[in-house]
Amino acid sequence: MVTLDRDQHVATAAQARLGDLGYRPAVVSGSGEDGWLERGPYDRIFVSFALPCVPGALVDQLAPGGRLLMHLTTTSPSWPALVVISRSPDGRITSHLRAVEFAHRAGHGRKQIFLSQEFRERIAAQPADDAEARTFRSSEAAPPDEARGFWLALDALYPGLVRHRGVDDLVIGAPGCGSWMVARQDGPGTWAVTASRPAEHLGRDPPDAGSPSL
Structure with missing residues (x-):
């Protein structure tokens, strides 16, 4: 049995703690x-x-x-x-x-994107005079959280999207370009979907896979 960590200090600490529990694996750093x-x-x-x-x-x-x-x-x-x-x-x-719903943190040196507080606040404000935002209604319900295969496929097809899980509505943002969308149920069987795409992206060709727009 081998346990490995890239940090020698962590490996040394793990060896001591595992030893206290009666385990004697080979502890290496790499x-x-x-x-x-x-x-x-x-x-x-x-x-x-x-x-x-x-x-x-x-x-x-x-x-x-x-x-x-x-x-x-x-x-x-x-x-x-x-x-x-x-x-x-x-x-x-x-x-x-x-x-799956949750996973381990990304490995050493792997950068991940998040929705900043400023971005989240801008989405939540949704000013009525926002010329970049468009709202339409749909009878199609958003896929449920349990449809994780769908969300995983979405991430593969349109990388760079982040879900805001701290709210009741479905909120997805694209930090790379500032686009976002919110879907909320506004009646029996109907959904209101608001999407915003920054003015500098309007009329342009779709961005590459690393910077999607909604």
Whole structure:
């Protein structure tokens, strides 16, 4: 058994605490994305941080019959996924991806985008004379929170969107360009959807995948 952390001080502290609990794993310091080849292959690999893709080195270190469990994320923390990688006894690799509500924090050096307080306050204000905002009504209800596969697909198709989970309505913003949308139920079977796209983006070609507009 091996436990690994990129911070030597954390690894040393983990060794002491695990020892107090009666565990004696090999405690090493290094990059979690590289794994630890010296003690491999492994029957089980658990990654306690999130990455945008599964590191090939960890898959290579799986023993026949082994499993790798980790979270996947993108620049947005709103719609993470849990992935299980398995190596069959004959060496065949299979994977299972499942959208989840929460995930580990992004790994070292991975930047994530958030809705700043100023951005959230601007969305909440929604001034009546905002020339950039448009409101329309729809009989289509927003997908529920439980439709996590849908939200994960949305993140894959339009990266750079962030969900504001501190409110009752459905609120999504795009920090890269300042666009946002709010959907709230305003009657039986009807929804009011307000969307705003900054004036400097109006009339332009759609931005690249790293900076979506709503």
